[in-house]
Amino acid sequence: MWREKKMTAKQNIDLQRNPTLDPFPDSVRMRGMYSAHGDKGFFTECTTGIRFPVATEKAYRELANAYNTTPHGQKESLLVLLEGSLQLDPTMDDDGDNGTGKLVVTRFLNIFPGQDCRGDHRRMSLYNTTWKLMEIDGKPVTLADDQEEPYVILDIKGNRMHGFSGCNRFFGTYLIKGEIFVFNKMAATRMACMKGxxxxxxxxxAMRKTESYRLQDGILELRDRNERILARLKAAK
Structure with missing residues (x-):
């Protein structure tokens, strides 16, 4: 029969958490938030919260392509699942939380737009949100009491979009890659309206001329190739 026995250490032991991680050459599954700043990618591991620069080798291109083609705000981080290893590289800029450590992505598995490390959906996202027109060409939008607000919704599946333009319903597709944002294959119903x-x-x-965007604090700005603001839209609550 096993009996419980109390053990007492002869010396006091002080355990402290290492603020960095030791390199590990083996590829392991990791879950974290990925973001890109210019030509640099960064991965913040969910469990430790430590931020690593991502090396541009092996499966990095798959990760970067998934991030660039998934709708998101400028510099917004997206939840990703990947396999990778942590390696030392003195040539890496010290932009992370782990000194000269870099994350080498050996296999990209999945991306989860609109979620954080806890799996919770964020309140506001570029896609699957009703964006209501609030300003056009620098002028506030004014509507009659019985007039429906113009809006657009970007569906995450199939990069399709649809909305209401003031009189007719419209639909089409869109393309987002980094800061590039364009509407394609636009079509609309042909109703005759007294208003709008x-x-x-x-x-x-404005949508036809859109080539880039800015997203901040629940406001979506549609911009042309010269970064001129064509329209501002707000996320419906």
Whole structure:
């Protein structure tokens, strides 16, 4: 029969958490938040919260392509699942929390847009959000009491979009790659309306001219190739 026995250490032992991680050459599964700043990628591991620069080798291209083609705000981090190893590299810039350590992605597994490390969905995201038009060409949008607000919704599946432009319903596709944002294959119904035609023309024209965007604090800015703001939209609550 086993009996419980109390053990007492002869010396006091002080355990402290190492603020960095030791390199490990073996590839292990990791879950964390990935973001890109210019030509540099960074991975913040969910369990430890430590941030690593990502080496541009092996499966890095798959990770970067998934990030660039998934709708997100500028410099927004996205939850990813990957396999990788932590290696020392004195040539790496000390941009992470682990000195000269770099994360080498050996296999990209999946990306989870709109989620954080806890798996919770974020309140506001570029996709699957109703973006209501609030300003066009620098002027606030004014509507009659019974007039529906123009809006656009970017569906995450198939990069499809749809919305209401002031008189007609419209639909089409969109492309997002980094800061590039364009609407494609736009079409609309052809209803005759007493109200909203001028606003509709301005809204659809702004969408056709859109080539980039900014997303901050629940406001989506559509911009042209010269970074001029064409329209501002707010996320519906």
């Amino acid at each position: 035609l001028s606003l509709e023309d301005a809204f659809l024209d």
